[in-house]
Amino acid sequence: MMANIAHWIEAHPGIGMALALFSLASFLGSLLFLPWLAARIPTDYFDERRRRTAVSRRHPLIHVLLIAAKNLLGWLLILAGLLMLVLPGQGMLTLLMGILLIDFPGKYRLERCLVANPHLFRGLNWLRARRGAPALHLPSTPQHRIRDRRQR
Numbered sequence: 367m368m369a370n371i372a373h374w375i376e377a378h379p380g381i382g383m384a385l386a387l388f389s390l391a392s393f394l395g396s397l398l399f400l401p402w403l404a405a406r407i408p409t410d411y412f413d414e415r416r417r418r419t420a421v422s423r424r425h426p427l428i429h430v431l432l433i434a435a436k437n438l439l440g441w442l443l444i445l446a447g448l449l450m451l452v453l454p455g456q457g458m459l460t461l462l463m464g465i466l467l468i469d470f471p472g473k474y475r476l477e478r479c480l481v482a483n484p485h486l487f488r489g490l491n492w493l494r495a496r497r498g499a500p501a502l503h504l505p506s507t508p509q510h511r512i513r514d515r516r517q518r
Contacts, residue, residue: 389453392446396456403463405497412481413503440467459489
């Protein structure tokens with residue numbers, strides 16, 4: 367299997383070089399961009415008692431363009447995150463950041479499910495700490511309520 371991959375890369379040096387450059391750029395980009403993006407998440411974003419709505423006081427055309435740009439950036443991050451699952455980079459965190467940016471039905475429930483993963487939650491707070499942002503509030507999910515009761 368590895369011999370086939372090595373042979374294919376030797377046969378297509380331009381694609382191999384492009385993949386290597388993309389891998390390096392996505393790795394460096396994730397190191398620089400993800401802490402900034404994670405620090406912009408409000409600390410109570412995953413709190414079940416309140417849900418922020420996208421209310422804009424801008425001109426409707428500007429609002430639509432900003433939503434389109436946010437969704438495009440989100441999909442690019444999801445694609446980069448999927449690639450970083452096999453290439454160097456912070457794949458799961460990049461995927462989560464992409465999901466946080468795009469709009470779709472059931473998004474909030476999926477976000478809370480992903481953040482309920484202790485490793486991902488610690489990773490997000492680690493990125494926030496690098497930017498000096500306070501830690502996120504742990505979402506109140508059934509798994510967390512059960513764990514909290516056991517610790518009492």
